[in-house]
Amino acid sequence: MAQTVNINFRMDSDLKKDLEETCSDMGMSMTTAFTIFARTVVRERKIPFVVAADPFYSENNIRYLEKKMEDYKAGRLKTAEHELIED
Numbered sequence: 001m002a003q004t005v006n007i008n009f010r011m012d013s014d015l016k017k018d019l020e021e022t023c024s025d026m027g028m029s030m031t032t033a034f035t036i037f038a039r040t041v042v043r044e045r046k047i048p049f050v051v052a053a054d055p056f057y058s059e060n061n062i063r064y065l066e067k068k069m070e071d072y073k074a075g076r077l078k079t080a081e082h083e084l085i086e087d
């Protein structure tokens with residue numbers, strides 16, 4: 001069996017508490033959960049879940065929204081009339 005080593009990293013204390021509780025509810029420790037994660041990354045050669053940013057907060061979208069707000073405050077924003085569609 002391979003020698004075990006300690007790994008240290010920082011985490012928000014509330015997140016750690018919630019993670020410990022969740023792992024316990026699943027019948028495992030945080031060490032077991034992180035070991036499962038590490039083995040899956042090594043085996044699959046990828047993060048075993050989707051890591052993505054919400055496109056709403058992208059730099060382009062924020063600039064677009066700021067421009068629209070600027071236009072709105074300056075009275076340059078034209079509003080379109082829409083009819084209510086009822087099913």
